[in-house]
Amino acid sequence: MIKFDAEKFIHEGEKVYNLRDKIEAIAIQLFNDGIKNIFFTGSGGSNAVMQPFYYWMESKSNIPSYLTTAADLLASGNKKIQKDSLVVLLSKSGDTKETVAIAKKMEKLGIRTVSFVNKDNTPLQRHSTYTINTFGYHPQEMAFYFFIGKIMAKKGEFLEYDNFAKELKYLPADMNDVAKQVDEQAKQFAERYQNAGYQIWIGSGDLWGTTYCYSMCVLEESQWLRTKSVSSPEFFHGTFELVEKNVPVILLESEGNTRPLDERVAAFAKKYTNEFTVFDMKSFPLTHISKQFRALVEPAVMWAALRRVSIHLEKIRNHPLTKRRYYRVVEY
Amino acid sequence: MIKFDAEKFIHEGEKVYNLRDKIEAIAIQLFNDGIKNIFFTGSGGSNAVMQPFYYWMESKSNIPSYLTTAADLLASGNKKIQKDSLVVLLSKSGDTKETVAIAKKMEKLGIRTVSFVNKDNTPLQRHSTYTINTFGYHPQEMAFYFFIGKIMAKKGEFLEYDNFAKELKYLPADMNDVAKQVDEQAKQFAERYQNAGYQIWIGSGDLWGTTYCYSMCVLEESQWLRTKSVSSPEFFHGTFELVEKNVPVILLESEGNTRPLDERVAAFAKKYTNEFTVFDMKSFPLTHISKQFRALVEPAVMWAALRRVSIHLEKIRNHPLTKRRYYRVVEY
Numbered sequence: 001m002i003k004f005d006a007e008k009f010i011h012e013g014e015k016v017y018n019l020r021d022k023i024e025a026i027a028i029q030l031f032n033d034g035i036k037n038i039f040f041t042g043s044g045g046s047n048a049v050m051q052p053f054y055y056w057m058e059s060k061s062n063i064p065s066y067l068t069t070a071a072d073l074l075a076s077g078n079k080k081i082q083k084d085s086l087v088v089l090l091s092k093s094g095d096t097k098e099t100v101a102i103a104k105k106m107e108k109l110g111i112r113t114v115s116f117v118n119k120d121n122t123p124l125q126r127h128s129t130y131t132i133n134t135f136g137y138h139p140q141e142m143a144f145y146f147f148i149g150k151i152m153a154k155k156g157e158f159l160e161y162d163n164f165a166k167e168l169k170y171l172p173a174d175m176n177d178v179a180k181q182v183d184e185q186a187k188q189f190a191e192r193y194q195n196a197g198y199q200i201w202i203g204s205g206d207l208w209g210t211t212y213c214y215s216m217c218v219l220e221e222s223q224w225l226r227t228k229s230v231s232s233p234e235f236f237h238g239t240f241e242l243v244e245k246n247v248p249v250i251l252l253e254s255e256g257n258t259r260p261l262d263e264r265v266a267a268f269a270k271k272y273t274n275e276f277t278v279f280d281m282k283s284f285p286l287t288h289i290s291k292q293f294r295a296l297v298e299p300a301v302m303w304a305a306l307r308r309v310s311i312h313l314e315k316i317r318n319h320p321l322t323k324r325r326y327y328r329v330v331e332y
Numbered sequence: 333m334i335k336f337d338a339e340k341f342i343h344e345g346e347k348v349y350n351l352r353d354k355i356e357a358i359a360i361q362l363f364n365d366g367i368k369n370i371f372f373t374g375s376g377g378s379n380a381v382m383q384p385f386y387y388w389m390e391s392k393s394n395i396p397s398y399l400t401t402a403a404d405l406l407a408s409g410n411k412k413i414q415k416d417s418l419v420v421l422l423s424k425s426g427d428t429k430e431t432v433a434i435a436k437k438m439e440k441l442g443i444r445t446v447s448f449v450n451k452d453n454t455p456l457q458r459h460s461t462y463t464i465n466t467f468g469y470h471p472q473e474m475a476f477y478f479f480i481g482k483i484m485a486k487k488g489e490f491l492e493y494d495n496f497a498k499e500l501k502y503l504p505a506d507m508n509d510v511a512k513q514v515d516e517q518a519k520q521f522a523e524r525y526q527n528a529g530y531q532i533w534i535g536s537g538d539l540w541g542t543t544y545c546y547s548m549c550v551l552e553e554s555q556w557l558r559t560k561s562v563s564s565p566e567f568f569h570g571t572f573e574l575v576e577k578n579v580p581v582i583l584l585e586s587e588g589n590t591r592p593l594d595e596r597v598a599a600f601a602k603k604y605t606n607e608f609t610v611f612d613m614k615s616f617p618l619t620h621i622s623k624q625f626r627a628l629v630e631p632a633v634m635w636a637a638l639r640r641v642s643i644h645l646e647k648i649r650n651h652p653l654t655k656r657r658y659y660r661v662v663e664y
Binding site for chain 2: 037043044045055058059060061062064066068069070071072075076077078079080098157197198204205216217220221222224226227228230231232233234236237238239240241242243244256257258260261264267268272324325326327332
């Protein structure tokens with residue numbers, strides 16, 4: 001397998017896992033001081049990484065939570081950000097302009113922030129109440145499972161947290177298995193659609209962030225391929241009229257509550273296009289994860305699968321994933 | 333001007349305006365009984381119509397509010413929907429499956445619902461606490477201005493409500509002026525992009541719903557044209573890498589707080605594509621609307637402008653706006 005180092009992945013995953021105590025301590029401290037509501041905010045791919053956690057809380061928690069693009073929040077404000085609010089920020093570089101500006105604003109207002117970053121000594125860290133550095137290692141979601149999971153456990157909304165957190169130790173190993181299992185499909189996909197003029201990407205529930213982000217932050221940003229991403233229920237309110245023979249439709253099929261919405265998409269797509277691809281969570285064994293927790297880990301697992309598509313795309317297309325025309329290249 | 337009946341539009345607008353007392357009475361009743369939080373929910377275009385009102389409350393109100401696709405809400409639930417919650421539903425037909433299912437579920441739970449519909453005696457009405465029928469007349473937003481505006485007024489968050497509501501009486505007249513002003517630009521746009529293989533539509537703030545919906549519910553659903561819609565700040569986190577010479581980029585420029593985010597898009601697009609179009613709120617006179625309220629009415633006003641594009645597209649392309657391959661035509 002090209003560009004695949006299973007041992008390194010396990011080793012890096014351990015480093016993220018080892019943050020568990022530190023992250024839980026921050027969660028407990030914040031919870032004990034009181035959390036009136038939670039604002040997840042970042043830009044682009046960062047918001048997409050946080051979407052499943054927003055979605056989880058939306059459904060299962062009494063704590064009001066919000067997911068907003070940092071630039072929007074800066075421009076328009078939110079009256080519900082108050083003394084007991086908690087603002088959760090994510091910026092891989094730790095220097096995304098709008099995210100840092102939010103941290104500074106909250107610092108001035110005396111509102112607590114927790115920032116997730118990939119390196120030390122960033123501007124974001126300097127202006128955040130707490131910072132969690134995951135070193136750029138995967139799965140970054142693990143840090144969020146510990147953080148949000150612990151808050152919900154303290155609130156009495158996720159009593160199985162300890163069992164879940166223990167199983168997460170082996171998530172990187174399971175993700176390696178997924179990468180191996182999906183590699184051939186990923187290669188065939190990359191070969192078939194390397195020059196696709198247009199692709200429709202569909203997903204739902206806690207895979208919506210992955211769907212939105214893979215199409216925008218990988219296919220558009222790093223491969224310059226035209227995509228449309230749409231959620232499974234919304235697909236039937238417009239985009240599906242574009243489906244016909246030869247139109248590539250890709251479904252990231254969830255194992256969570258919204259699976260019936262995905263199944264409806266699959267049934268439709270199978271009928272009206274001969275270019276339909278599914279990456280189905282149910283097809284992945286995940287030997288270390290209990291049935292009840294499988295849906296929770298799907299954003300991390302699906303990332304492991306799609307990462308194989310990216311790696312084959314860059315090779316087949318001779319277009320490195322790091323190549324940009326504009327992003328941090330020109331002034332804008 | 334083709335398919336334009338200014339008098340009819342004024343006459344129908346009056347009928348919506350005449351609902352003011354009724355709508356305000358419902359808002360007052362609900363407010364006095366207590367509103368813990370508000371859930372806006374519908375599907376496709378309906379959610380897009382409600383997005384500006386969610387956005388308005390997000391920024392300016394202490395009442396927590398949420399905007400969710402009805403199918404998602406049905407599938408995953410939301411723990412914050414409780415006795416004192418208010419669920420706001422919109423379905424033009426009054427029979428959208430998931431929206432009706434939410435109304436029924438709330439009815440069972442004893443949770444109050446207000447439904448906005450376009451006709452009488454719909455399944456949605458039968459299962460809603462209150463129903464506001466706007467007859468399919470425009471601007472439907474007017475009903476929401478009265479409803480959300482009055483709730484925020486009662487809460488002390490929109491003290492200028494009465495002045496605003498009075499000015500709304502003349503909004504249909506101003507919208508007619510916008511339609512006339514923009515008609516030639518709309519015609520040229522429709523001619524130029526009638527066969528565009530791909531278009532990027534961008535907007536922000538309370539025009540995000542319009543951006544999302546115009547590209548999906550009009551261009552995709554009713555004209556079968558491929559689009560990508562993206563919000564102004566998110567444009568710079570992926571999609572902008574696709575911009576080059578000959579790629580059509582369309583900006584719906586807001587007059588609200590997020591205008592600087594739009595201006596950044598405009599500056600970029602002008603530089604990198606020769607196919608850049610702006611529909612700019614600032615270019616519309618709106619003689620009856622005070623400066624302070626202009627940003628609030630922009631979703632309705634922008635609709636009036638884009639409606640002219642739709643009308644020219646269907647004529648030039650000989651593709652009626654009502655033509656569908658799948659939507660409510662086949663089983664899915």
